[in-house]
Amino acid sequence: MPAVDDDTPGGDVGEDGILIGKSRREDGRGEAGPLLEQTLLLRRANRHGLVAGATGTGKTVTLQTLAEGFSNAGVPVFAADVKGDLSGVSQAGDSKKPFVDRAAEIGVPYAPDDYPVVFWDLFGERGHPIRATVSEIGPLLLSRLLDLNDTQEGILNIAFRLADEEGLLLLDLKDLRALLAFVAQNAKQLSALYGNVSRASVGAIQRQLLVLENQGGEAFLGEPALDIRDLMRTDRTGRGTINLLCAERLMATPRLYATFLLWLLSELFETLPEVGDPDKPVLVFFFDEAHLLFDDAPKALLDTIERVVRLVRSKGVGVYFVTQNPLDLPDEVLGQLGNRVQHALRAFTPRDQRAVRAAAETFRQNEAFAVATAITELRVGEALVSTLDAKGAPSVVERTLVAPPMARVGPATEAERDRIVRASPLAGRYDTPVDRESAYEILAARAEEALREQEIPEEKGNLLDALGGFFGVGGNAGGGRRGRLTTGQRVAREVTRTVVGRVAGQAAADIGRAIGGRTGSTVGRAIVRGVLGGMLRR
Incomplete structure (x- = not known):
C-alpha cells in the first residue's frame, strides 16, 4: 500500500489497511492535486x-x-x-x-x-x-419472528421456563408444538403458578408456528446447529x-x-x-x-x-x-x-x-x-x-x-456454485438433519404412560401416582417429598387436588345417602377427610 501523509484519511504511514479508493484534493489555485488513498485501518x-x-x-x-x-x-x-x-x-x-x-x-x-x-x-x-435450535433462538427473538403481541410473548416465556425446569430440550418446531399443547391442556394450573394463560393465546401462537412452517422456517430450526467457528x-x-x-x-x-x-x-x-x-x-x-x-x-x-x-x-x-x-x-x-x-x-x-x-x-x-x-x-x-x-x-x-x-x-453460474459447495471443507457436516430425543418424544412417552396408569391405577400405589404419570412424577416416588418441587410436580399436584376433590365430594355424598339425613352427610364428609386429607395436603 503506498505511503500517505499523516493528515491523509487512512492513518499514519505503515498502518495496515484496506484500500477503499482514492480521492483528489484541489490545491490553492483550484487545480486538481495528487490522488490520496482512502483506507480502512484493520x-x-x-x-x-x-x-x-x-x-x-x-x-x-x-x-x-x-x-x-x-x-x-x-x-x-x-x-x-x-x-x-x-x-x-x-x-x-x-x-x-x-x-x-x-x-x-x-x-x-x-x-x-x-x-x-x-x-x-x-x-x-x-x-x-x-440451523439453530429453538432454545438457542430464545423467546424474545422467536416472538419477533412469529409477530406475537405482549400477551402471547408472555405465554411463550412461560413455556420456555417450564421446559427449563422440566429438562425438556426444545430443538425443532415439533418440540415447541408439543410443549404448547401441554401448556394449553394445563392452562388453568399454570395460570395459578405464573399468571393468566389462555388457551386462545396459545392457539394464536400455534397458528403463527404453522405460518412459519409454511414459509420454510422449519428447515432453520433443528440440529445439527451451526458451529460459529466454521464461519x-x-x-x-x-x-x-x-x-x-x-x-x-x-x-x-x-x-x-x-x-x-x-x-x-x-x-x-x-x-x-x-x-x-x-x-x-x-x-x-x-x-x-x-x-x-x-x-x-x-x-x-x-x-x-x-x-x-x-x-x-x-x-x-x-x-x-x-x-x-x-x-x-x-x-x-x-x-x-x-x-x-x-x-x-x-x-x-x-x-x-x-x-x-x-x-x-x-x-x-x-x-x-x-x-x-x-x-x-x-x-x-x-x-x-x-x-x-x-x-x-x-x-x-x-x-x-x-x-x-x-x-x-x-x-x-449454478454449475460454478455446485462445484464450490461439493469441494467445500464443510461438505457433509450440516447436510443431514439430526432428530434426537427431545421435548416431543418425552411428552409423548409421558402421555402414553399416563393413559396406561389411568387404566390400572391400583398397580401404581395411589391416585396421585396415576395422575402424576403424565408429568413424570409420582405421589411417593423416591420415598416422599425431598427437595424443591419442579414445575411439573406443582402442576401435577394442582391437577390431583382438583380431581381428588371431586372424587371426595362424590364419596361424601354417597356415604351421606347411605346413613341418611344431615347427620349422614356430616359423617360422610368427616370420613372422606380422614381418608384423603393426607393426600390432598401433599
Whole structure:
C-alpha cells in the first residue's frame, strides 16, 4: 500500500489497511492535486461501519471491494447475498471495461483474482444448511419472528421456563408444538403458578408456528446447529473465507431474515472471548438490507440490538450495515458506526432531503466542498468516505472513487456454485438433519404412560401416582417429598387436588345417602377427610 501523509484519511504511514479508493484534493489555485488513498485501518475495523446509498449507486460493488480486502488481510467475512450478485466473488474477474478503466483512473493495477467462498442457505438448497435450535433462538427473538403481541410473548416465556425446569430440550418446531399443547391442556394450573394463560393465546401462537412452517422456517430450526467457528476459517494461503448467505428466497420472509442475522450476531457475542481491540478483526459481518432488522421492532428488541452492536466490538467482530438511507437505522446504532461510505442519495421528497442533511451532518466536514450538495451529485462508483484514524478519531470526509473488485462482479453460474459447495471443507457436516430425543418424544412417552396408569391405577400405589404419570412424577416416588418441587410436580399436584376433590365430594355424598339425613352427610364428609386429607395436603 503506498505511503500517505499523516493528515491523509487512512492513518499514519505503515498502518495496515484496506484500500477503499482514492480521492483528489484541489490545491490553492483550484487545480486538481495528487490522488490520496482512502483506507480502512484493520485496527479500527471492529468499530463497525455503514455503507449507504440509493439503489444503483454502487453499494454492492463497494461491499465486494471491502470483502475482498478483508479476505486478503486474513479476516473471515460473513455477508448476505440478497440478489445473488456477490456469488461472483468466488470467480476471477472478467476484466470488464468499467473496472479496468477505474483501476487505471486511480492508478492501481487490475489483477483478476478469485476468493475462498463458502455458500450457506437456510433452506439447504444452494449452500450448506444453517440451523439453530429453538432454545438457542430464545423467546424474545422467536416472538419477533412469529409477530406475537405482549400477551402471547408472555405465554411463550412461560413455556420456555417450564421446559427449563422440566429438562425438556426444545430443538425443532415439533418440540415447541408439543410443549404448547401441554401448556394449553394445563392452562388453568399454570395460570395459578405464573399468571393468566389462555388457551386462545396459545392457539394464536400455534397458528403463527404453522405460518412459519409454511414459509420454510422449519428447515432453520433443528440440529445439527451451526458451529460459529466454521464461519472463521482461512484457506491454505492465509486468506479469510468469505461466507455468503444465499438470501434470494429468504428475502421473501423478511422477519426470518432479520431474526436469523440478529441471532447469529448474538451467538458471536455470547461465544467469542473478549479480545479488546485486536490488530485485525476476527470476523467482519455485513448486514445487507439492514432496515429489515429495525422495521416495527419493539423497544425490548431494539435495546437488545443496540447492546449487542455496542459490546460485540470487544469480541473482535466488526458489523457493517448496508442500507439505502441512514435514517433506516436508529440514532443509538448509527452513532456507533465509525467507518462510513456514503454513496449518492436522491433528494426528491422531504424525507429524502432530511436523509441527505442527516448523512451530511454525521461526517467531519471538509472545507473544500459542501457535503450535503456533494451527496446528491456523486456518480456511480463514487462515494464520500470517512474512516477512523490510528487514534480512533474520524477523518475529514473525502469525495472518493471506489477501487474496483478483482473478482467477478455478478452472479456465479449454478454449475460454478455446485462445484464450490461439493469441494467445500464443510461438505457433509450440516447436510443431514439430526432428530434426537427431545421435548416431543418425552411428552409423548409421558402421555402414553399416563393413559396406561389411568387404566390400572391400583398397580401404581395411589391416585396421585396415576395422575402424576403424565408429568413424570409420582405421589411417593423416591420415598416422599425431598427437595424443591419442579414445575411439573406443582402442576401435577394442582391437577390431583382438583380431581381428588371431586372424587371426595362424590364419596361424601354417597356415604351421606347411605346413613341418611344431615347427620349422614356430616359423617360422610368427616370420613372422606380422614381418608384423603393426607393426600390432598401433599
